[in-house]
Amino acid sequence: MKTEIETIAGETPGVAYQLTVHRLTGSDAGAPRTYIQAGLHADERPGVAALHYLIPMLEQAEAEGRLLGSITLVPHANPIGAAQHLFGDHMGRFSMGTRVNFNRDFPVPGKDGVRALDTATAPVFAERRLKSRLLELADDCPIVLDLHCDDESVQYLYVPEPLWPEMADLAACLDAEAALLWDSGSDCAFEEAVFEQMTARARESGGNLSGHCVTTVELRGQNDVDAGLARKDAEGLYRFLQGRGVVAADDSATPDLRADFVARQIRHVEMVEAPAGGTILFHVAPGERVQAGQMVAEIIVDPGCSGGAVAVTAPQAGYVLTRRIRRFVRMGDNLLKIIGDNQAVASRTGALED
Ligand SMILES: [Zn+2]
Incomplete structure (x- = not known):
């Protein structure tokens, strides 16, 4: 695994943010590439905890030659929001500088299929450059997982309707309780921006979306952060990656959805x-x-x-x-x-x- 610390320049002299990016290299160029991030809403920690256990599992797979598809991981996707505290309380959902939700207003492709991404030196706010960079890191990956959580919640997934029920394998591996299927936008959340780009590419190449997966995973509630749940989520994600052929497996069969699983349109x-x-x-x-x-x-x-x-x-x-x-x-x-x-x-x- 290779780790790079990228710098996102702040808006004022003396301020900069660090983005840690891990890359694991798969042995099969034909295997799906994967991007996983956590903590985009910086006050949501279950995904960060899950990656704490998943990353060593993937490192071991890479070392033992069992990693087929390359993987990019950003365990702290929002260093700007992570640093926002007001009178002792953490404020990780909205930018205090612009009042914009950190998971909205990602650049989506226009009618021509082209996105207007901000470069690292573009004279715009740091969060805009961060959003563009996260999209770049996820680019070309047919599997993109954005790990979030809700207030108090069961575990559920937001899924673009065209990718359901194919993505039921992820819900089953995670032992999730529900999925919300959306079909007409989510205020340019990260997931929507990635999905729109996937769709534009598929249209361009005359292909279809089969094999693609993009989701906002709500890993239960904000306080559901402990070693047991984090390990379970890491194992679920690992199993899913095995099922999709990203990690080699003796048995790549995925488990069944829970009998009481709820999948509904949003x-x-x-x-x-x-x-x-x-x-x-x-x-x-x-x-x-x-x-x-x-x-x-x-x-x-x-x-x-x-x-x-x-x-x-x-x-x-x-x-x-x-x-x-x-x-x-x-x-x-x-x-x-x-x-x-x-x-x-x-x-x-x-x-x-x-
Ligand atoms: Zn969130």
Whole structure:
């Protein structure tokens, strides 16, 4: 494995960021190339922990001649967000300089199939140069995994609809609980920018998207970071890479999806908002089924007073995917994501959240 420390120049004198890039070289030029990054939302750590265990496994495969496809790994994809603290709290989701979500506004190809990427010396903000560099590093890889997590959550994947069900192998290897299939953009998240580029290339070459995989993997919730889960995720990713022929395997058969796996189009997601501000008492947890009208949470507005708590009910029957990690909420904040049995909206363009 070769490691390079790249420098992303900051916007002011004396400031620079480091991007660590690991490269492993496969022995078979015909095997799929893979790109994996973690920590793009810098406050989401399960992916970083998983790579802590996956990287030595891949290094060993490379040393023993079992690595077929080349792999690029960026375990800390967002050194800018990693450095943002405000009064002791870490702020890793939005750039404090521009207010832009670190996983939005990636450059996507235009109608002509060409992307406007910023070079390392372009006179633009560091996060723009970082985004372009991450896309360059993922370029030409048919397998691209962006490791994230949600607030409190089961493990689930965002998947471009044309790649489903082929990508069910990844969900099965990870033992994931759900997949959200999107078909009309995600506010230019990294995944969308990569997928659009893959699609443009396939169109250009007259090929198809078979064998491609690009996803935002939500490795459960922000606090689901421990050695057991990280090892399990690393082993799942390794198994997936074996199944795709990136790493040689005696048995490349992939496991089955969980019997209760939920795969739905993203327009099934009910974003349940807080009807009042206050203290949340949840009555359901991620992974549970709910019925229409079932109380899923109470918000305590006036503690101890008659009528001092506001009940929140499920708008339809479905599956609780995520819930808010903090228990103090503003009116209008998202409380839960529920995958409805029926479509929640006629169509959904853009990301579920800011
Ligand atoms: Zn994220």
